[in-house]
Amino acid sequence: MKVLVSYFGVTLAVILLGIGIFGLTNSxxxxxxxxxxxxxxxxSILFVFSLSSVLGRTYLPIVFSIFAVGMALTExxxxxxxxxxxxxxxxxxxxx
Amino acid sequence: MSxxxxxxLGIFAFFSVxxxxxxxxxxxxxxxxxxxxxxxxxxxxxxILIADISPEAYSIYSAFHxxxxxxxxxxxxxxxxxxxxxxDVKEGRIPWSGPLSVIATAVIFIVILVTVGNLPSISPKxxxxxxxxxxxxxxxxxxxxxxxxxLLTTVIEAISLARRE
Numbered sequence: 001m002k003v004l005v006s007y008f009g010v011t012l013a014v015i016l017l018g019i020g021i022f023g024l025t026n027s028x029x030x031x032x033x034x035x036x037x038x039x040x041x042x043x044s045i046l047f048v049f050s051l052s053s054v055l056g057r058t059y060l061p062i063v064f065s066i067f068a069v070g071m072a073l074t075e076x077x078x079x080x081x082x083x084x085x086x087x088x089x090x091x092x093x094x095x096x
Numbered sequence: 097m098s099x100x101x102x103x104x105l106g107i108f109a110f111f112s113v114x115x116x117x118x119x120x121x122x123x124x125x126x127x128x129x130x131x132x133x134x135x136x137x138x139x140x141x142x143x144i145l146i147a148d149i150s151p152e153a154y155s156i157y158s159a160f161h162x163x164x165x166x167x168x169x170x171x172x173x174x175x176x177x178x179x180x181x182x183x184d185v186k187e188g189r190i191p192w193s194g195p196l197s198v199i200a201t202a203v204i205f206i207v208i209l210v211t212v213g214n215l216p217s218i219s220p221k222x223x224x225x226x227x228x229x230x231x232x233x234x235x236x237x238x239x240x241x242x243x244x245x246x247l248l249t250t251v252i253e254a255i256s257l258a259r260r261e
Binding site for chain 1: 104105108111115116117119120121123128129132135138139142145146148149150153154156157160161164165168169171172176177178180190192193195196197198200201204205208212215217218219220221223225228232235238239240243246247249250253254256257
């Protein structure tokens with residue numbers, strides 16, 4: 001049962017990854033690109049936990065994901081500062 | 097299959113649908129503010145799915161995901177997006193993005209199936225907060241310092257943004 005849920009988790013993570021890749025490549029808006037990368041981050045975290053559940057890893061996925069989410073928070077703030085600067089210079093959020 | 101297993105599977109199925117619907121809304125909504133709100137729903141769904149995979153081992157991280165990711169990152173994104181005017185997104189006209197994402201997804205899925213399809217299954221141990229803190233402070237102290245420095249940078253940058261420097 002637990003293995004079934006874990007493999008469903010892996011499948012869902014791959015589907016979310018596909019949706020994230022679609023959003024990343026289909027949009028020219030920088031905020032949409034940032035949000036699509038967040039979808040990919042969520043997919044990767046779900047994948048790590050699903051696979052670790054099958055492999056019996058306990059602390060590794062938790063520690064890895066805590067650092068990943070902490071760094072994602074930093075990355076979002078830095079990216080948003082860059083986006084604000086881009087918007088002030090270009091007057092638009094569209095990338096060329 | 098017991099009642100608990102059915103319940104666990106039902107919760108997993110429901111929040112899988114919510115997660116997929118949120119992800120599709122994020123990449124298709126015309127206004128990115130609503131995309132950021134949908135990201136909160138995706139974060140909540142992923143946290144519940146992680147807790148559902150192994151409640152005794154991963155529920156601590158699930159709470160962390162709700163607090164730090166949904167509570168900080170997504171709220172920061174949503175509030176920051178209010179600063180922009182006219183953030184409607186033009187429809188994408190990139191014809192190869194759909195096939196590319198489908199092909200990439202299929203390839204990754206096949207690689208995962210081949211790689212981990214026949215691995216033996218081992219259940220993870222129960223985790224409490226004290227043992228997790230000891231594990232981080234003893235085994236991963238250097239990444240923890242890097243994370244603290246990164247978060248301090250975030251605070252400085254947020255102050256800088258607020259002062260419009």
